[in-house]
Amino acid sequence: MISITIIGTGNVATHLFRAFQGIDSVTVAQVIGRTKESLKPFKQESKTSTHYEEIEDVDIYIITVSDAAIKEVSEHLSHTTGLVVHTSGAMAKSILQSSRKGVFYPLQTFTKGKTLDFSTIPICIEAENQDDYKLLEVLGKSLSPHIHHISSDQRKTLHLAAVFVNNFTNHMFYTAKEICETDNINFDLLKPLITETVEKIRFLTPEEAQTGPAVRNDVATMQRHLDGLENSMHKKIYQIVSESIRAAVSSEQ
Amino acid sequence: MISITIIGTGNVATHLFRAFQGIDSVTVAQVIGRTKESLKPFKQESKTSTHYEEIEDVDIYIITVSDAAIKEVSEHLSHTTGLVVHTSGAMAKSILQSSRKGVFYPLQTFTKGKTLDFSTIPICIEAENQDDYKLLEVLGKSLSPHIHHISSDQRKTLHLAAVFVNNFTNHMFYTAKEICETDNINFDLLKPLITETVEKIRFLTPEEAQTGPAVRNDVATMQRHLDGLENSMHKKIYQIVSESIRAAVSSEQ
Numbered sequence: 001m002i003s004i005t006i007i008g009t010g011n012v013a014t015h016l017f018r019a020f021q022g023i024d025s026v027t028v029a030q031v032i033g034r035t036k037e038s039l040k041p042f043k044q045e046s047k048t049s050t051h052y053e054e055i056e057d058v059d060i061y062i063i064t065v066s067d068a069a070i071k072e073v074s075e076h077l078s079h080t081t082g083l084v085v086h087t088s089g090a091m092a093k094s095i096l097q098s099s100r101k102g103v104f105y106p107l108q109t110f111t112k113g114k115t116l117d118f119s120t121i122p123i124c125i126e127a128e129n130q131d132d133y134k135l136l137e138v139l140g141k142s143l144s145p146h147i148h149h150i151s152s153d154q155r156k157t158l159h160l161a162a163v164f165v166n167n168f169t170n171h172m173f174y175t176a177k178e179i180c181e182t183d184n185i186n187f188d189l190l191k192p193l194i195t196e197t198v199e200k201i202r203f204l205t206p207e208e209a210q211t212g213p214a215v216r217n218d219v220a221t222m223q224r225h226l227d228g229l230e231n232s233m234h235k236k237i238y239q240i241v242s243e244s245i246r247a248a249v250s251s252e253q
Numbered sequence: 254m255i256s257i258t259i260i261g262t263g264n265v266a267t268h269l270f271r272a273f274q275g276i277d278s279v280t281v282a283q284v285i286g287r288t289k290e291s292l293k294p295f296k297q298e299s300k301t302s303t304h305y306e307e308i309e310d311v312d313i314y315i316i317t318v319s320d321a322a323i324k325e326v327s328e329h330l331s332h333t334t335g336l337v338v339h340t341s342g343a344m345a346k347s348i349l350q351s352s353r354k355g356v357f358y359p360l361q362t363f364t365k366g367k368t369l370d371f372s373t374i375p376i377c378i379e380a381e382n383q384d385d386y387k388l389l390e391v392l393g394k395s396l397s398p399h400i401h402h403i404s405s406d407q408r409k410t411l412h413l414a415a416v417f418v419n420n421f422t423n424h425m426f427y428t429a430k431e432i433c434e435t436d437n438i439n440f441d442l443l444k445p446l447i448t449e450t451v452e453k454i455r456f457l458t459p460e461e462a463q464t465g466p467a468v469r470n471d472v473a474t475m476q477r478h479l480d481g482l483e484n485s486m487h488k489k490i491y492q493i494v495s496e497s498i499r500a501a502v503s504s505e506q
Contacts, residue, residue, distance in 0.1 A: 067474070090474060107442060109449050109464060111457070116449070122442045148442065157436035158443075160478050161429035165443050166450045167465030168494045172422045174459035174501060176414035183410035189360060189375045189401065190411075190418050191454070196362050196369070197419045198451050201444070204364070206427035211362060212420030221320070221343060225413050233497045240493045241421045244486045248427060 002026050002139055005055065006042075007073055008064035009033040011110040012087050014041065016062065019118045021045060023142045029058045052076035060085060060139060062104060063096075071095050083132050089159030092152040093126050102127040102136055105155060106144075109166050118143040124150035124158065175234055182230065207252060214245035255279050255392055258308065259295075260326055261317035262286040264363040265340050267294065269315065272371045274298060276395045282311045305329035313338060313392060315357060316349075324348050336385050342412030345405040346379050355380040355389055358408060359397075362419050371396040377403035377411065428487055435483065460505060467498035 004020065006013050006028060013031070020026045031042040032049055039048040049055070055077070063073050063086040070086050074097040077084050084098035093103050103126040108116060123140040125147060127133040133149070140147040150158060173194065177187040200209045213221040222242055229235045257273065259266050259281060266284070273279045284295040285302055292301040302308070308330070316326050316339040323339050327350040330337050337351035346356050356379040361369060376393040378400060380386040386402070393400040403411060426447065430440040453462045466474035475495055482488045 090477070108446055109453070111453055111462075114453070114456075120445050120448075122445060124442075150438070154436045154438055156481060157432060158438055160481055161432040161438070161440075161443060162446055163465055163478065163491075164425045164429040164432065165447050167463065167467065167498070168490070169422050169425045169447070169450050170454070170459055170462050170464075171494055171498050171501070172417045172425065173454055174463065175497070176417040177459055179410060179414040179417065183407045185403070185407055185411055185414070187414075187459075189377075190414060192373050192375060193361055193415055194418050194422070194451055194454070195373075197422050198447055200362070200364055200367070201423070201426055201447070203367075206423055206430055209364075209423050210420065210427065211423075212416055214420065224343070225416065228409060228413055233500050236493050237421070237497055238416075240489050241424055244428070244490055245420070245424050247486055248424070 002060065002135070002142075003029045003058040004060045004062055004139070005030045005032065005058045006062050006064060007032045009038040009042065010064060010066075011112055012106070013064040014112075015110045015116055015118075016064065016087075016106075017042060017046070018115070019143055026139065026142050029056055030054075055080070058082050059135065060104075061098075062087060067091050071097060074098050083127070083135060085136065089155055089162065092156075093128070094152070100128065100132055102132055103152070103155065104136055104140065105150070107158065107162065119145065122146040122148055124148050124155055126151060126155070175237060178231065179229070179234065207248070210245065210248075212245070214242040215249055217246065217249075255313065255388070255395075256282045256311040257313045257315055257392070258283045258285065258311045259315050259317060260285045262291040262295065263317060263319075264365055265359070266317040267365075268363045268369055268371075269317065269340075269359075270295060270299070271368070272396055279392065279395050282309055283307075308333070311335050312388065313357075314351075315340060320344050324350060327351050336380070336388060338389065342408055342415065345409075346381075347405070353381065353385055355385055356405070356408065357389055357393065358403070360411065360415065372398065375399040375401055377401050377408055379403060379405060379408070428490060431484065432482070432487065460501070463498065463501075465498070467495035468502055470499065470502075 020028050028046045030047045033039040042048050061077055061082055061084045065073050067088050077098045083100045083102055084096050085102040085104040089105055093101050105124040107122045121144050123144050125136040127136055180187045273281050281299045283300045286292040295301050314330055314335055314337045318326050320341050330351045336353045336355055337349050338355040338357040340357055342358055346354050358377040360375045374397050376397050378389040380389055390400055433440045
């Protein structure tokens with residue numbers, strides 16, 4: 001049995017809490033939050049507290065607070081003997097002020113109110129020694145078979161790549177929706193195409209899956225598209241991304 | 254029973270041919286291609302020809318050739334009495350040189366060798382009169398319940414929006430893969446995140462689904478990300494898309 005305490009009450013905390021509630025080999029001893037209000041969703045099923053002095057001894061403390069607050073929160077845990085981990089994609093392990101440090105980073109986007117199947121989520125872990133690594137591995141494997149040893153540097157790179165596939169991809173959807181709205185077209189029409197775009201990369205590399213005027217250097221269509229875009233920001237995105245697709249094609253040749 | 258002839262032997266032709274083969278109320282009379290070689294995959298199940306003089310009378314001729322060749326191909330059909338349609342997202346209906354003109358545009362990306370479920374695909378149709386529209390509607394409904402009346406202008410807009418959700422989204426995946434490779438990270442790690450990114454827009458608008466440093470104006474993280482990108486094209490994309498996300502947030506406030 002692994003005992004854990006979750007620090008923070010946001011999306012990551014909520015999803016991890018729900019996931020661990022279903023695991024017999026893990027017990028959530030406490031949830032620590034800033035306000036009683038924020039702890040409400042947890043207090044039926046776990047002890048909760050707003051005071052770091054009340055923190056009990058557990059095997060692993062999981063800090064789920066925002067990047068900017070991790071260091072300060074970890075200072076409150078400097079005297080604990082348990083393993084202290086954060087769940088951030090962007091912060092180094094060394095930011096933690098505890099004696100035992102690690103990272104437990106589930107590579108996923110967490111949405112309030114939407115249940116996630118943790119068994120499909122890659123969990124990137126990092127620790128300072130073999131014993132702590134093993135402990136995190138056991139914790140991770142209770143949720144998902146996809147446990148990866150990723151260093152702090154690699155995790156930063158991964159997090160940056162995640163911005164492209166998540167934040168920027170979503171902004172492509174946003175831009176397409178804006179374009180549709182200029183001509184009274186329902187954005188929903190594009191959803192099957194979006195689904196298929198993602199389906200394709202299950203069995204093709206992004207290089208192989210690339211289609212469209214830029215990859216075939218269809219200058220006439222690209223010019224017509226640029227002329228058709230009224231919004232200067234849409235034009236800029238069209239130009240830069242097309243240029244980048246052209247550069248990718250050239251580098252492969 | 255609707256009789257059709259498919260002109261062209263590429264991806265769209267192949268997918269439509271396969272789909273119509275499963276429909277009792279539609280018969281593919283002929284497939285017309287430029288070479289005997291290209292017609293091979295069709296000749297077991299349909300008559301084929303490389304000569305426009307051999308074209309038989311049918312209800313609908315479906316031109317699936319590349320945009321640049323549509324006009325010329327339609328000239329060969331100027332004497333037919335059947336309805337002539339093309340399947341292009343980008344070309345106007347008026348480009349057709351036949352007496353009866355229409356458009357039958359399945360809004361999807363077609364990949365060689367990958368079967369598609371046509372019943373999920375929106376089909377955008379357009380004709381010059383009510384009778385021809387009804388005929389295309391019956392043909393479309395044999396494949397999919399999602400038949401939409403989309404004008405030539407709207408179709409151009411839709412096709413441009415499709416470039417963003419398909420071509421440009423795929424290029425975000427490509428860029429992420431390149432970023433991963435700089436640090437020996439397997440791109441597959443990002444695939445569950447990609448799946449969830451698309452899952453989210455089934456019940457959230459792209460505005461609601463937007464997360465990341467740009468939307469919360471986290472300047473420090475954005476600067477760290479830019480510093481972390483070595484490739485100047487990656488930097489440019491990061492800057493423009495972040496700027497565009499910031500502009501979107503401002504316009505909503």
